Amino acid sequence: MRLLQNMEYDFRIIEERWQHFWQANQIFKANNGADLPPFYVLDMFPYPSGSGLHVGHPLGYIASDIYARFKRHQGFNVLHPMGYDSYGLPAEQYAIETGQHPAVTTETNIKRYREQLDKIGLSFDWSREVKTSDPIFYKWTQWIFIQLFHSWYNQDSDKAEAISTLIKKFEQSGSAAVNAHHNSEAEFSAEEWNSFDKFTQRSILLDYRLAYRAETVVNWCPALGTVLANDEVINGVSERGGHPVEQKKMMQWSLRIRAYAERLLNDLESIEWTDSLKDIQRNWIGKSEGAEIDFKIVDTGDSVRVFTTRPDTIYGATFIVLAPEHPVVNEICTEDQKEEIEAYIQFAAGRSERERMAEVKDVTGAFTGAYAINPISKVKIPIWISDYVLAGYGTGAVMAVPSGDQRDWDFAKKFNLEIIPVIKGQDVSNGADDRKDGELINSGELSGMTVKDAIPKVIDKIEAENLGEKRINYKLRDAVFSRQRYWGEPFPIYYKDDIPYTIDEDKLDEIKLPEIDNFKPTKQGEPPLGRATHWNWNNESGKVVENGKGYPMDLNTMPGWAGSNWYFLRYMMEGNDPKRSDVFVSEEAVKYWRQIDLYMGGAEHATGHLLYFRFITKVLHDLGYIPFNEPAKKLINQGMIQAEDGHKMSKRYGNVINPDDVIAEFGADALRLHEMFLGPIEMHKPWNTKGIEGVSKFIRKLWRLYHDKNGSFSVKEEKATKAELKALHKCIEKVTSDMERSSFNTSVSAFMIAVNELSELNCKKREILEPLAILVSCHAPHVAEELWSLLGNKESISSAEWPNFNAEYLVDDQITYPVSVNGKTRFSIELNAELSKAEIEQAALAHEEAQKWLEGKAPKRVIVVPKRIVNIVV
RNA sequence: GCGGAUGUGGCGAAACUGGUAGACGCGCUAGAUUUAGGAUCUAGUGCCGCGAGGCGUGUGGGUUCGAUUCCCUCCAUCCGCACCA
Numbered sequence: 001m002r003l004l005q006n007m008e009y010d011f012r013i014i015e016e017r018w019q020h021f022w023q024a025n026q027i028f029k030a031n032n033g034a035d036l037p038p039f040y041v042l043d044m045f046p047y048p049s050g051s052g053l054h055v056g057h058p059l060g061y062i063a064s065d066i067y068a069r070f071k072r073h074q075g076f077n078v079l080h081p082m083g084y085d086s087y088g089l090p091a092e093q094y095a096i097e098t099g100q101h102p103a104v105t106t107e108t109n110i111k112r113y114r115e116q117l118d119k120i121g122l123s124f125d126w127s128r129e130v131k132t133s134d135p136i137f138y139k140w141t142q143w144i145f146i147q148l149f150h151s152w153y154n155q156d157s158d159k160a161e162a163i164s165t166l167i168k169k170f171e172q173s174g175s176a177a178v179n180a181h182h183n184s185e186a187e188f189s190a191e192e193w194n195s196f197d198k199f200t201q202r203s204i205l206l207d208y209r210l211a212y213r214a215e216t217v218v219n220w221c222p223a224l225g226t227v228l229a230n231d232e233v234i235n236g237v238s239e240r241g242g243h244p245v246e247q248k249k250m251m252q253w254s255l256r257i258r259a260y261a262e263r264l265l266n267d268l269e270s271i272e273w274t275d276s277l278k279d280i281q282r283n284w285i286g287k288s289e290g291a292e293i294d295f296k297i298v299d300t301g302d303s304v305r306v307f308t309t310r311p312d313t314i315y316g317a318t319f320i321v322l323a324p325e326h327p328v329v330n331e332i333c334t335e336d337q338k339e340e341i342e343a344y345i346q347f348a349a350g351r352s353e354r355e356r357m358a359e360v361k362d363v364t365g366a367f368t369g370a371y372a373i374n375p376i377s378k379v380k381i382p383i384w385i386s387d388y389v390l391a392g393y394g395t396g397a398v399m400a401v402p403s404g405d406q407r408d409w410d411f412a413k414k415f416n417l418e419i420i421p422v423i424k425g426q427d428v429s430n431g432a433d434d435r436k437d438g439e440l441i442n443s444g445e446l447s448g449m450t451v452k453d454a455i456p457k458v459i460d461k462i463e464a465e466n467l468g469e470k471r472i473n474y475k476l477r478d479a480v481f482s483r484q485r486y487w488g489e490p491f492p493i494y495y496k497d498d499i500p501y502t503i504d505e506d507k508l509d510e511i512k513l514p515e516i517d518n519f520k521p522t523k524q525g526e527p528p529l530g531r532a533t534h535w536n537w538n539n540e541s542g543k544v545v546e547n548g549k550g551y552p553m554d555l556n557t558m559p560g561w562a563g564s565n566w567y568f569l570r571y572m573m574e575g576n577d578p579k580r581s582d583v584f585v586s587e588e589a590v591k592y593w594r595q596i597d598l599y600m601g602g603a604e605h606a607t608g609h610l611l612y613f614r615f616i617t618k619v620l621h622d623l624g625y626i627p628f629n630e631p632a633k634k635l636i637n638q639g640m641i642q643a644e645d646g647h648k649m650s651k652r653y654g655n656v657i658n659p660d661d662v663i664a665e666f667g668a669d670a671l672r673l674h675e676m677f678l679g680p681i682e683m684h685k686p687w688n689t690k691g692i693e694g695v696s697k698f699i700r701k702l703w704r705l706y707h708d709k710n711g712s713f714s715v716k717e718e719k720a721t722k723a724e725l726k727a728l729h730k731c732i733e734k735v736t737s738d739m740e741r742s743s744f745n746t747s748v749s750a751f752m753i754a755v756n757e758l759s760e761l762n763c764k765k766r767e768i769l770e771p772l773a774i775l776v777s778c779h780a781p782h783v784a785e786e787l788w789s790l791l792g793n794k795e796s797i798s799s800a801e802w803p804n805f806n807a808e809y810l811v812d813d814q815i816t817y818p819v820s821v822n823g824k825t826r827f828s829i830e831l832n833a834e835l836s837k838a839e840i841e842q843a844a845l846a847h848e849e850a851q852k853w854l855e856g857k858a859p860k861r862v863i864v865v866p867k868r869i870v871n872i873v874v
Numbered sequence: 875g876c877g878g879a880u881g882u883g884g885c886g887a888a889a890c891u892g893g894u895a896g897a898c899g900c901g902c903u904a905g906a907u908u909u910a911g912g913a914u915c916u917a918g919u920g921c922c923g924c925g926a927g928g929c930g931u932g933u934g935g936g937u938u939c940g941a942u943u944c945c946c947u948c949c950a951u952c953c954g955c956a957c958c959a
Binding site for chain 2 (some may be wrong): 008235274275276277279280282283284286288290306307308309310321356386387388389390392393394397398399400401405406407408410473474475603604606607677678679680682683684685686688690691692693694695697698737738741743745746748749750751752753756816817818819820822823824825828860861862863865868869871872873
C-alpha cells in the first residue's frame with residue numbers, strides 16, 4: 001500500500017518543478033506591442049507588513065490569476081504584474097520603537113512576501129515589479145506632484161491646464177476673467193497683476209494650483225504626530241492605531257480634488273464597478289443642489305449668506321444658525337450676549353471630534369443678540385450659533401426651518417423658537433416633517449404652489465434681486481497631502497522667503513529621503529526631516545546641501561496613497577525599458593495597454609485609494625500624458641476570509657492561518673482550489689480547514705484519470721464515445737461561462753463533476769483528457785502543467801488554446817420530463833426529444849401516476865414546456 | 875437616521891433568462907478492503923411520518939399553471955456614511 005501511495009500525485013516535487021520552470025523561462029513576462037490583443041489584470045498591491053500573508057490575502061490574487069490565465073488561453077497578451085506599497089506608518093512606528101531603519105524592515109518584509117507569493121503559483125510578470133519606496137519609483141511620484149503644482153483647474157474648459165495659461169489670463173484681463181477652482185480672496189485687474197512683485201504674484205498663484213499650500217482645518221493626530229486625510233479618520237479616531245484626532249488649523253499641502261467632484265461623480269457611470277462601491281463614492285462626494293441666499297443683518301450694512309437645498313421653505317425659516325467659527329459672529333454679537341457667545345465658542349472648540357459625534361442628541365447653542373431680515377418674507381429673525389452647523393460645509397450658516405428639518409426642530413424646541421409649518425398637512429407636533437412634495441402654505445405669494453414649482457421660483461427671485469444664487473455643494477474636501485512623518489516621499493520643494501518653489505525636474509534624482517538619527521519629531525516640534533543635517537537646496541549646484549548653505553527644503557513627506565495613485569501606469573513599461581529613467585510612463589506603453597481591464601482589491605479602499613487614483617488619472621489625462629480618463633474599466637471587490645471562529649483573522653485572536661502551512665500539507669493547487677471553492681469571490685466567508693480535503697481528493701482523482709492502477713501514465717489515442725464527449729463539453733460550457741462572469745467557485749464543482757463522470761466511464765483518451773487539463777489549468781496550474789507535459793507537450797500549458805465548446809455533444813434524443821400536478825413534482829417520464837407538445841401531454845396523462853392524481857377527473861389545463869417540464873392542473 | 879449588501883440542510887454553497895430546490899464539497903450513518911487508518915471504494919443523508927403523504931429557500935402577503943428567482947410588507951445580520959442644511 002505504501003508503494004501505491006508513492007505513485008500517487010506528489011505535489012511537493014511537481015509544484016516546485018513548475019514554479020522553477022515558469023521563472024527560468026519567463027513564461028509570464030508580457031511583451032509590449034506583441035501582435036495580440038492586450039489585457040491588463042491588476043491586483044491592488046500589498047503593504048508588506050511584518051506579519052506576512054495570511055490565508056485571506058491571496059483570495060483576490062488567486063481569482064485574478066485564474067482570470068489572467070484564462071485570458072492567456074483565449075489569445076490575449078496579458079499584463080499581470082505585482083509590486084509593493086512599501087511606504088507607510090507601521091514600518092516607521094516599528095522604527096521609532098526599535099531604532100531599526102524602516103528601509104531595512106521593509107526589505108525583509110518584501111522578501112518574505114515574495115516567498116509566500118511565489119509558493120502560490122501566481123502568474124506574475126515580476127520583471128515589472130514596483131516598490132513605492134524605491135528612489136527610481138518615487139522620483140516619478142515627486143514628478144507628478146510637480147505637475148500638480150504647475151497646474152490649475154479651468155472651470156470653463158472643465159479641465160486642468162498649465163499654470164502658464166493662468167498667468168497669461170491674469171496679465172491680459174486680471175482675476176475677473178478667470179473661472180478657476182481656487183481658494184484665493186484676491187481680486188485684481190490686469191494692471192494690478194502686472195504691477196505686483198514676484199512674491200505677491202507667486203502667493204496668489206499658490207491659491208490656484210492643483211497642489212497648493214494653505215492654512216486649512218485639518219485632522220491632527222497627536223499620538224501619530226501627523227495630520228490625516230478625511231478617509232484616514234474613522235469615527236473620530238485614526239484609522240491606524242485608533243488614536244484620537246483633533247481639528248486644528250495648520251499650513252498644509254492639499255490636492256484640489258474638489259475641482260473634480262462632478263467628473264468623479266459622473267464618470268462612475270462609465271465604469272463597471274459594483275453598485276455598492278459606486279454608492280460609497282457618490283455618498284463621499286456628497287453632491288447637493290440648492291441655493292445660497294443673503295440675509296441682511298439688522299442695524300449693520302452686513303449680510304450673512306446661508307446655503308439651503310430647500311429654498312421653497314424660506315417662509316418657515318424662523319431663525320439663522322451660524323457655525324461657532326463663522327467670521328461674522330464677533331462683529332454681530334451684541335454687548336449683553338458677548339459673554340455667553342464667547343463661552344460657547346470656547347466650549348465648542350474644546351470638544352473633540354469624537355465628543356461632538358457622540359453627543360449628537362444634545363442640542364447646544366447661544367444667541368448672538370443680532371437679528372436678520374428674511375429676504376423673501378421680510379420677517380425679522382434671531383441669529384444663533386451652534387456647532388451642529390459646520391464651518392467647512394456650504395457657507396457655514398443655515399436658515400433654520402424647524403418644521404422641515406429635525407435638527408432645526410430640536411434646536412427650536414430647546415430654545416423656544418417659532419415653528420411654522422409651510423407644507424399642507426405637515427404635522428410638527430412631535431418632530432419635523434421633512435416631506436419633499438405637496439402644496440405650500442403660510443408662504444405669502446408662494447402659498448398654493450407645489451414644492452417643485454416653488455424652488456425655481458425662489459431661486460429666480462433671489463437671483464433677480466441679487467440676493468444670492470443657485471448653488472451646488474459637495475461634501476468632498478480637498479485632500480491634505482502632507483504628513484509630518486519620515487517614511488514617505490520627500491517633497492521636491494524648497495522655500496525662498498516662505499514661498500515654495502519646485503526643484504527642476506531634471507534634478508529629481510538628487511531628492512532622496514535623507515538619513516536621520518532618530519525617527520521622532522524634533523524638540524521644536526518639526527517633522528522628523530527636521531533632524532536631517534543636509535536638507536537645503538542649492539540652486540547653482542543643483543544639489544541637496546548642508547543646512548545653511550542653501551534654501552530650506554520642505555520637511556513633510558507625502559501620504560501613503562501618493563504612490564498608489566499612479567503605480568498602475570508604471571507597470572505598463574517593460575522592466576528593462578530604457579525609458580524607465582526618462583519618463584513616468586512612455587506614450588507607447590499607455591497607448592498599447594490603455595486602462596486596467598480588471599482591477600481586483602478590497603472595498604475598504606472605496607473612499608481612499610480608489611477615489612484618489614481616479615482623480616490623478618483625470619489630472620494626467622487633462623495634462624495630455626495619458627489617453628484615458630478612468631484607470632480601471634472593471635473592478636471586483638474580493639470578500640474577506642474570516643477565521644473559522646467567525647472573527648477577523650488576526651494575531652490578537654490567535655486564529656491566523658498561514659498559506660505556507662496549508663501549502664506544505666496540501667499543496668498550492670489545493671489551496672487555490674479551496675479558496676475559490678469557499679464561495680463567490682465578492683462575499684465574506686469563514687475559512688474552513690476540513691473542506692480542503694475535498695479539493696485535495698479531487699486533485700488525486702484527476703491525476704488517477706491519466707494513470708493506470710499501477711500508477712503509470714496511461715492515455716490512449718482511441719476515439720472518444722458520445723458519453724465521454726458529453727461530459728467534457730458540459731464542463732467546457734460551464735467553466736467558460738463561469739470564467740466570464742467571475743464565478744470561480746462553481747467552476748470547481750464543474751471540474752469535480754467532469755472528473756467523477758469520466759472516472760465512472762473509465763475514460764483514458766487524449767481527445768478528452770488533453771482539453772480537460774487546459775480547463776483546470778487556470779485554477780490548478782501545477783498539476784495541469786505536469787499532465788500536459790506527460791501528454792507529450794513541450795510548451796507550457798499556459799499558452800494552449802482554450803477548448804472550443806460544441807453544443808452538438810450535449811443534444812439528447814431522450815429527455816426526462818418532470819411531471820408536476822398543481823405545481824408539485826410527482827413523477828418523471830423519459831420521452832423522445834422530438835415529440836410534439838400534444839404528444840408529450842398525451843404521454844404524461846397516460847402515465848399511471850397521472851391517472852392516480854387525476855382520480856378519474858379530466859385535467860383543467862396541461863402546461864407543456866418542451867425540453868423542460870409538464871404541469872397538470874386539476 | 876440615510877445608503878448598500880446578504881438571509882437556502884448540521885456546515886461552505888448551487889440553481890445564469892420564473893420550470894425536478896439543495897448540484898458539488900465538508901460532516902455524519904452503514905458497509906467493503908486493510909495488521910492499522912487521519913488511505914481508498916460502495917450505499918445513504920433537507921425536516922416530519924411506519925407508510926400513503928405532508929412541510930420546506932428569514933417573516934407575512936401578492937402575481938403566475940408554476941416563485942429561491944418578479945412585486946409589496948416586516949424582521950435579522952454585516953458594511954459604508956452620519957449634525958453635510
